[in-house]
Amino acid sequence: MLCDVCKAQTASVFLTQIVDGKIQKVNLCDPCSKEKGVTDPTGFALADMLFGMGAAQQIGANIGSEGVRCPQCGFTQAEFKKTGRLGCSVCYVTFAEPLKELLKGMHKGLRHIGKCPERLRLTQERDSALRQFHDDLRAAVVEEKYEEAAALRDKIRALELSGGVKGD
Amino acid sequence: MSIGNILSKSSDWLRGDGPHHHIVVTSRIRLARNLAGVAFPGRAKAAERVDVLEKIRPKVESLPEMVDAVSLACQDLSPVDKLLLVERHLISREHAAKKAGAAVVMNRRQNLSIMINEEDHLRMQSIRSGLQLRAAFKAINKVDSELEQQLDYAFDSNLGYLTACPTNVGTGMRASAMVHVPGLVLSEQINQIVQAVNKIGLAVRGLYGEGTEALGNLFQVSNQTTLGEKEEEIIDRLHKVILEIINHELNARQVLLHNKPNTLLDHVGRSYGTLRHAYSMNSKEALNHLSFAKLACDLGFYGDAQRHAIDELFIETQPAHLQKGSQQRLATDERDVLRAEIIRSKMASFAPPDLESVLVREKEARGGAKKEPPHGSGAGEEPSGTDFF
Ligand SMILES: [Zn+2]
Ligand SMILES: [Zn+2]
Numbered sequence: 368m369l370c371d372v373c374k375a376q377t378a379s380v381f382l383t384q385i386v387d388g389k390i391q392k393v394n395l396c397d398p399c400s401k402e403k404g405v406t407d408p409t410g411f412a413l414a415d416m417l418f419g420m421g422a423a424q425q426i427g428a429n430i431g432s433e434g435v436r437c438p439q440c441g442f443t444q445a446e447f448k449k450t451g452r453l454g455c456s457v458c459y460v461t462f463a464e465p466l467k468e469l470l471k472g473m474h475k476g477l478r479h480i481g482k483c484p485e486r487l488r489l490t491q492e493r494d495s496a497l498r499q500f501h502d503d504l505r506a507a508v509v510e511e512k513y514e515e516a517a518a519l520r521d522k523i524r525a526l527e528l529s530g531g532v533k534g535d
Numbered sequence: 536m537s538i539g540n541i542l543s544k545s546s547d548w549l550r551g552d553g554p555h556h557h558i559v560v561t562s563r564i565r566l567a568r569n570l571a572g573v574a575f576p577g578r579a580k581a582a583e584r585v586d587v588l589e590k591i592r593p594k595v596e597s598l599p600e601m602v603d604a605v606s607l608a609c610q611d612l613s614p615v616d617k618l619l620l621v622e623r624h625l626i627s628r629e630h631a632a633k634k635a636g637a638a639v640v641m642n643r644r645q646n647l648s649i650m651i652n653e654e655d656h657l658r659m660q661s662i663r664s665g666l667q668l669r670a671a672f673k674a675i676n677k678v679d680s681e682l683e684q685q686l687d688y689a690f691d692s693n694l695g696y697l698t699a700c701p702t703n704v705g706t707g708m709r710a711s712a713m714v715h716v717p718g719l720v721l722s723e724q725i726n727q728i729v730q731a732v733n734k735i736g737l738a739v740r741g742l743y744g745e746g747t748e749a750l751g752n753l754f755q756v757s758n759q760t761t762l763g764e765k766e767e768e769i770i771d772r773l774h775k776v777i778l779e780i781i782n783h784e785l786n787a788r789q790v791l792l793h794n795k796p797n798t799l800l801d802h803v804g805r806s807y808g809t810l811r812h813a814y815s816m817n818s819k820e821a822l823n824h825l826s827f828a829k830l831a832c833d834l835g836f837y838g839d840a841q842r843h844a845i846d847e848l849f850i851e852t853q854p855a856h857l858q859k860g861s862q863q864r865l866a867t868d869e870r871d872v873l874r875a876e877i878i879r880s881k882m883a884s885f886a887p888p889d890l891e892s893v894l895v896r897e898k899e900a901r902g903g904a905k906k907e908p909p910h911g912s913g914a915g916e917e918p919s920g921t922d923f924f
Contacts, residue, residue, distance in 0.1 A: 440574045452654070454578035456571060456689035456697040459704075469701060470694075475736065476763020479695025481706040482676070484683040487690060 370396035437461040497526055538616055541605045542859070546623055546662075547644035551846050553665020557833050558781050560713040560753065560846075561662055563624070564671040564770075566679055567698045567707035568657040569689040575699040576636070576652040584636025584652050591651050594685045595640045600647055600678055609637040618855035624662060626650055647674065654699045655707075657682070666777055668710055668770045676766075695762065705762030710770050712777045713742055717752040717830050718787030719780075721798065725754075728783060736760050737776060751822035751849065756780070788833075796897050800890045802827045803834070810882055815868070816875040821852045828882075836888035844881050851877060 370378045371394050378394035436443050442454030444462065453459065459466065470477055483491075500523045507516040548561050569575060570591070576584055588608075596606050609617065609630065617631035626639050630653045641648035650658040659682075661675035689697040696707035703709070719725045729739045738759045741749030756777060758769045791799045806827035809816070816824075825848055832842040850856060852874045858865055861873065 440578050442578060450577065452577050452699045453575065453701065455574040456569060456691075459691060459694060459697055466701060470704070470762060473702060474705065474760045474762035478693055479691075479705045479762060481695060481708075481765045482679075483692075483695075484688055484690055485680065486683070487692075491692070 368394050370394060370399050372396075372399040435461060493526060497523060500526070538605060538607060538612070541641070541643060541645065542616070542619060542623075544643070544645075545847060545850070546625075547646045548662050548664040549843075549846055549850065551664050551843060553663055553667050555777075555781055556665035558715055558784055559666040559777060560715055561624070561664060562666055562668045562671050563660060563662045563709075563711050563713075564668065564675050565658060565660045565709045565711075566675055566696075567655040567703045567709075568659070568679065568682070568686075568696055569655050569698060571687045571689040573656070575654070576633075576656060577654060577699055579636075581635040587656050588636045588638055588651050591657065591686065592638060592640070594682060595649050595651070598678060598681055600674075601640060601642055601649075603643040604640050605643075606640040607638060609639070610634050615855050615858050619859055622850060622853040622855050625660075627653060627658075629653065630658075647678065649678070655703070666712060666774070666781075668712065668774050668777075672708075672710070672766065672770055702759075703761050705760075706764070706766050706769065708761055708766055708769065709757055710773050711755050711757035712773065713753060713755050714777065714780055714784070715751075715753055715826065715829060716780065716784045716787075717802075717826055718784045718791060720749070720752045721802070722787045722791055724783065724787055725749075728780065732756060732776060732780075735772070735776070737773060750819050751826040753822075753826070788830075792893065792897060793900070796894055800893060803831050803836075803888060804890050807831065807885070807888055810878050811885065812879070813875045815871040816878065817867075817871050818852065818854065818874070821874055821878065822849070825849055825852075825878075831888050834888075834893070837885065841885060848878055848881060 368378045370376050373396060376396035376398070379397050379400070434443070437454055437458045438461065439457035440454035442458050442461075444465070447453060447458075447462065453462070467477065500519050504516055504519040504523070507513075507519060551560075553559070553562070570587060573579065573587055574583060576587070579587070592606065595601060596604065612620075617626070620626045620639065621628050621631050623645065625641055625645060625648045627650070630637060630639065630650050633652065636652040638651045639648060640651070646662050648660050648662075650660075659675050659678055661671040661678075663671045663674075691697055695705040696703075698704050698707050716725065719728055732739050736759050737756055739754050739756050742751070742753035742755050756773065758773055760769075788799075806824040809820075810824050810828055813820075825845060828845045828848075829842070831837060832845060837845075854870060857870050857873050857877070865873065
């Protein structure tokens, strides 16, 4: 039997998983199994990586050690395993490490690039603008450009008062 | 407005006037949102869920989109009413089972519904007739933007909107289209399509029935991934795939008409006979026959009025809709009798489809040598349910 990934070498690792209630078999050769992280207990989403199938039922099936508790809601990994659901938003921090592996197999990326609540976006823009002004101010002082420094100080004060970024 | 008021009207999307509505029944976009600092509904205590409800509900009710809305607590609803809302795709089956703190707010046209304390604190859905994913997104995105000004969402700059299930984290968005594809099922291409669609990160499941069993040749296609892509990218990908499916379906029908006209016509004819003359019909049988009645409309045998009647029957013959229209509690066999009765009366004026004319036309097409190959049309053109004939 040939390896499902490279389709060249003889398969030596055979996996069976239940995906969406259906049994799926994946056969891998030794090098491919290592490359796909089959020996890694968190590499659970193998069939997903290979076939792009959903894995809702498998959530948490291979999450590491027990015993960690979410400080906010008291959720444990055992409960996560059982329900496939998290208890609260802090759980995403509490279980960040095992979740990372899980999310990697589940989604297209690990970083959200879509919509962001307007208020948060404004705050973020303001924070990064403030950081920039402070950097510029420090540089201006070092270079003894006092007029420029004064202008920057005004900008910073205005921004801190307004609570948002003024359009250029 | 009361639930009786709203449910006596049929849903807006049932008018079937959206683009490509012959094959794409509905487009839906759902957004999942949670409040920061409160446990997700599955973890929260009853009192916490009630708090969340009291915080969210007034904001939702005062949305400009919800001026003519009905706002219902799940525990105030009878089991039949809840199931009725499920059958109209206004709430999820899971939500119907929820108690303290669970509610739904929906507008009169029933194209916007917001569940509170489902799996997430907020599950907002917009539904449209035909292929209108972008329009549906635009509508629900507006509602979301209005609510975010008044509610503090659980949002992480890396992971996006935080949801109870990690499969929804990021955009929190599920975009889906319901497609009617008897051609792909009859020509046994559906499994191929399902596999191809799965490979690009979209899920296909039968609308009714368990697992991959699809009653009424209805399938739901939706995105599986929610993190690492923009909402618009996900929607565009799904939109393109649905256009492909439309083309494949139209091609499949045409090939069937050329190569196996008797197979296709047999289904249409038998379904007509059964729908017109049966005196007891279970839900599964009804869905499958209604599917071929719908196909008969696509083949040009019936006009818009009949098409609308068929589309309505898909919903009206569901168990809770039958129960609601009846005075006393119905047993299963009584429901089957009532279902057949409703179908018979609604289709009483349907003339038998002129199947013979199709055979004649096909024969002529084959006789007139060097006609276009069956695969010819469809590709590249704007697909539509009638002009391929
Ligand atoms: Zn290999
Ligand atoms: Zn937690």
